[in-house]
Amino acid sequence: MPAPVNTDLLQGRWFDGQSSRARPVMVSLRPTPQGPSLVLHPLSQPGAEPVMFAWKDVGWPEAWNEHKPQPRVVVDLRDHGSVEIDAVSDWRAALAAAGERPGLAQRMQTRWPVLLGVTAAAVIGLTLFYRYGTPWAATQLTRFVPLGWETSVAENVLQQMDDGTLKPSKLPKERQEQLKARFDALVQQTPTTMHRYPDYRPPLSLEFRSGMGANAFALPGGKVVMTDGIVKAAADKGLPDDALVGVLAHEIGHVVYRHTTRMVVEQGVLNMGLGLALGDVSAVVSTGASVLTGLAYSRSHEREADCYAIALMNHTALPTAPMGKLLLAIAHDEEEEENKKKEQEKAGQDKTAAPKADPGASSPERARQRKTAEEMASHPVWSLLSSHPDTVARASELEKGHAPHCTKN
Amino acid sequence: MSQVSSDRDSAAGPMSTFMPQNIDAHPMEFTGSGGEYFRVWIVNVLLSIVTLGIYTPWARRRTAQYFYSHTLVAGSPLEFTAQQRKMVMGFVLLMLITLAYNIAANTGQDAAVGVLLLTGAVLSPLIWGSAMRFRLGVTRWRGLRLQFTAHWKEVYLASWPLFALALVWFGVFFGMQILSPELADVLQEVEDEAANPKMPSFTPAMGALLLLGLVLTVLCFIRLEYNYKSLLVLKAQVGAEKGRWKPVYMDFVKVWLATVAVFVLTVVGFSVLIGVLAGSSIALFAGQSSRMGLWMILVIIVSIIAGIFMLILASAPARAYREARMFQLMWNNIGVSHVARFKCHLKSGSYVGLRVKNMLLTLLTLGLYRPFARVSEYRMKCESVTLHVKGGVEQVAGAMVRQQQGGLGDALADAAGLDLIG
Numbered sequence: 001m002p003a004p005v006n007t008d009l010l011q012g013r014w015f016d017g018q019s020s021r022a023r024p025v026m027v028s029l030r031p032t033p034q035g036p037s038l039v040l041h042p043l044s045q046p047g048a049e050p051v052m053f054a055w056k057d058v059g060w061p062e063a064w065n066e067h068k069p070q071p072r073v074v075v076d077l078r079d080h081g082s083v084e085i086d087a088v089s090d091w092r093a094a095l096a097a098a099g100e101r102p103g104l105a106q107r108m109q110t111r112w113p114v115l116l117g118v119t120a121a122a123v124i125g126l127t128l129f130y131r132y133g134t135p136w137a138a139t140q141l142t143r144f145v146p147l148g149w150e151t152s153v154a155e156n157v158l159q160q161m162d163d164g165t166l167k168p169s170k171l172p173k174e175r176q177e178q179l180k181a182r183f184d185a186l187v188q189q190t191p192t193t194m195h196r197y198p199d200y201r202p203p204l205s206l207e208f209r210s211g212m213g214a215n216a217f218a219l220p221g222g223k224v225v226m227t228d229g230i231v232k233a234a235a236d237k238g239l240p241d242d243a244l245v246g247v248l249a250h251e252i253g254h255v256v257y258r259h260t261t262r263m264v265v266e267q268g269v270l271n272m273g274l275g276l277a278l279g280d281v282s283a284v285v286s287t288g289a290s291v292l293t294g295l296a297y298s299r300s301h302e303r304e305a306d307c308y309a310i311a312l313m314n315h316t317a318l319p320t321a322p323m324g325k326l327l328l329a330i331a332h333d334e335e336e337e338e339n340k341k342k343e344q345e346k347a348g349q350d351k352t353a354a355p356k357a358d359p360g361a362s363s364p365e366r367a368r369q370r371k372t373a374e375e376m377a378s379h380p381v382w383s384l385l386s387s388h389p390d391t392v393a394r395a396s397e398l399e400k401g402h403a404p405h406c407t408k409n
Numbered sequence: 410m411s412q413v414s415s416d417r418d419s420a421a422g423p424m425s426t427f428m429p430q431n432i433d434a435h436p437m438e439f440t441g442s443g444g445e446y447f448r449v450w451i452v453n454v455l456l457s458i459v460t461l462g463i464y465t466p467w468a469r470r471r472t473a474q475y476f477y478s479h480t481l482v483a484g485s486p487l488e489f490t491a492q493q494r495k496m497v498m499g500f501v502l503l504m505l506i507t508l509a510y511n512i513a514a515n516t517g518q519d520a521a522v523g524v525l526l527l528t529g530a531v532l533s534p535l536i537w538g539s540a541m542r543f544r545l546g547v548t549r550w551r552g553l554r555l556q557f558t559a560h561w562k563e564v565y566l567a568s569w570p571l572f573a574l575a576l577v578w579f580g581v582f583f584g585m586q587i588l589s590p591e592l593a594d595v596l597q598e599v600e601d602e603a604a605n606p607k608m609p610s611f612t613p614a615m616g617a618l619l620l621l622g623l624v625l626t627v628l629c630f631i632r633l634e635y636n637y638k639s640l641l642v643l644k645a646q647v648g649a650e651k652g653r654w655k656p657v658y659m660d661f662v663k664v665w666l667a668t669v670a671v672f673v674l675t676v677v678g679f680s681v682l683i684g685v686l687a688g689s690s691i692a693l694f695a696g697q698s699s700r701m702g703l704w705m706i707l708v709i710i711v712s713i714i715a716g717i718f719m720l721i722l723a724s725a726p727a728r729a730y731r732e733a734r735m736f737q738l739m740w741n742n743i744g745v746s747h748v749a750r751f752k753c754h755l756k757s758g759s760y761v762g763l764r765v766k767n768m769l770l771t772l773l774t775l776g777l778y779r780p781f782a783r784v785s786e787y788r789m790k791c792e793s794v795t796l797h798v799k800g801g802v803e804q805v806a807g808a809m810v811r812q813q814q815g816g817l818g819d820a821l822a823d824a825a826g827l828d829l830i831g
Binding site for chain 2 (some may be wrong): 072273
């Protein structure tokens with residue numbers, strides 16, 4: 001059998017899979033449309049026919065290093081055993097001559113420009129995906145989540161919080177009724193054009209609790225909870241009820257935009273995607289990346305809810321400035337309080353942190369993050385570590401009644 | 410080379426046929442390098458990022474192939490022959506299970522979560538078995554596939570310590586209730602309402618029972634490790650040649666005891682060091698107690714985090730020591746029927762040193778040093794082993810194994826933290 005043209009014969013040892021005995025063979029490569037095919041010429045039995053292996057029937061070993069090839073390469077012939085070849089450089093040259101098309105991984109492995117190119121693409125792609133892709137996908141996926149699921153999650157979460165840090169409200173009945181009436185009026189006046197999910201009609205209701213400082217939060221499925229602390233804070237500052245209505249509008253924004261459900265989806269994508277992609281680097285890097293991105297999503301949800309509040313208040317001809325003042329006042333109060341009784345405060349807040357971290361409750365007035373809001377905001381690193389946008393900027397936007405990022409509404 | 414394991418020949422009867430003549434010694438070689446593997450690794454990381462993690466099974470295959478193809482056993486590289494398609498299928502299946510679990514856990518479906526966890530626990534021996542079957546089945550040397558031939562029944566029988574463990578804790582729980590009826594009341598109260606339960610008195614009998622439970626737990630774990638390792642070697646096959654296994658249970662217990670001693674020593678050493686450092690820093694802070702309130706909390710939080718970190722750090726030498734001792738125990742005492750014996754000259758001290766150095770560098774570089782660490786540890790272990798073959802490496806006849814194992818076992822093993830390399 002003559003050797004095929006334009007390929008060299010390489011010496012090899014063939015192991016047939018039946019025993020560990022090596023048989024001397026010559027190996028040659030033939031170009032075919034699919035890629036090189038391998039021809040095995042046995043030397044041990046004279047006159048034996050050469051055996052041909054198509055491209056897809058061979059496990060082709062990857063080239064790891066172009067300049068310093070490994071001492072020996074093994075070619076996988078599947079059920080026909082394997083071939084060991086010592087002349088690795090000649091083998092690679094023969095492969096190239098026979099028209100091998102190396103995969104992306106191998107090209108990245110052996111060529112610096114490809115590696116750098118993919119690195120750049122990865123950075124850009126990752127940024128785009130986590131900046132726009134995941135939030136968009138979460139928005140779309142949320143369309144398929146039934147209201148019933150949200151309601152049952154909300155019930156669980158509220159039950160847990162009631163058992164933990166929340167106490168029944170001490171506000172007088174009349175005051176509660178008064179605020180509930182304002183809330184219901186606000187809900188009544190909500191224009192349907194402001195809804196991203198046209199068929200999503202959760203029953204919106206307002207409840208009161210005490211504990212957790214001056215706070216308000218929305219549960220998925222339409223329940224909005226206000227603490228006695230925030231009602232008292234507004235009264236202490238002499239702010240009109242419009243401030244509280246503004247806060248309620250913000251919470252309604254969380255509900256109608258289904259932020260909690262979206263956050264569950266987003267966090268799931270983050271944990272799984274970043275965990276898989278960066279888990280092999282280190283847990284610190286992958287967890288850090290997923291926490292930072294999660295916080296960025298949380299901030300964008302807050303902005304969205306603020307925009308909703310501004311739009312709704314404008315629509316109902318109510319002022320947003322009192323709400324801005326209330327935000328600043330609470331942040332200011334907390335800072336002072338912090339300075340006064342740091343120790344007890346810290347212990348109490350650490351306890352509240354657990355239920356708050358629950359994905360079931362998107363609490364916009366997270367006291368913890370705002371303790372030194374003014375200082376924090378000025379530093380870009382701190383703002384990355386916050387679940388809420390900078391309080392001062394938020395408050396000034398609310399006082400003006402419009403924000404640059406709310407172009408859509 | 411001729412004085413191979415003469416001490417062990419006298420100990421083990423059947424090994425008297427292991428004649429000193431025509432025995433060849435083949436030190437294992439690793440021809441890879443840290444820099445080269447860094448490139449393999451960074452390519453895997455990048456492609457995993459670009460594909461949102463879907464590249465994982467390809468990355469696993471490349472990693473295995475890099476290490477296998479650079480490991481020379483008697484001059485012939487190992488081959489990792491897993492079919493990519495099967496690894497991908499296993500990975501997809503695992504992701505679906507994970508997704509189902511996450512959805513169940515996130516939506517508070519406790520029953521579904523419980524069923525999934527219980528199923529996982531009951532199936533864990535099966536998972537281990539299929540992972541080992543996959544791992545050996547895709548490893549080929551000189552054209553011969555390794556095989557793991559244990560029947561699933563044998564795997565479950567070897568897993569008895571797992572079920573004994575459940576019994577032990579069941580016993581401890583009920584023993585506690587008998588010894589202290591108030592405790593049972595408190596538990597009941599906790600279940601009913603979280604209204605401030607009064608702590609029951611803790612009697613020495615209860616302490617003894619708890620201690621007994623802990624000791625039995627550790628013994629069960631050692632037994633489980635022993636059972637699995639011996640099953641793996643005894644039921645492993647190269648061609649038609651079966652694995653040989655010599656260690657006894659007490660060997661494993663001794664390794665554990667030595668490990669505990671190393672751990673205690675490092676902890677004592679660490680505590681002395683920290684005591685000295687903390688003492689001086691407290692003295693430093695004592696002067697300025699006026700603005701201490703907030704700082705004190707910060708110091709406490711930092712010291713808790715540092716404490717956990719220190720525990721990981723302090724246990725590192727002990728863990729590395731255990732790994733080295735286990736490696737020596739295994740590779741000095743196993744063989745392939747009457748054909749081959751292994752000898753291992755790994756030095757525990759230098760392995761511990763290497764591991765600690767690698768851990769510190771990995772921490773400092775936020776994980777970027779990991780590929781270098783992996784290669785250096787693999788190299789040290791690999792090159793410490795010498796293969797002694799009687800009658801040449803050409804004689805092993807193979808039973809033809811055609812079927813390839815599915816990749817789910819591997820994907821599950823990966824999720825459970827069993828590494829393909831090592």
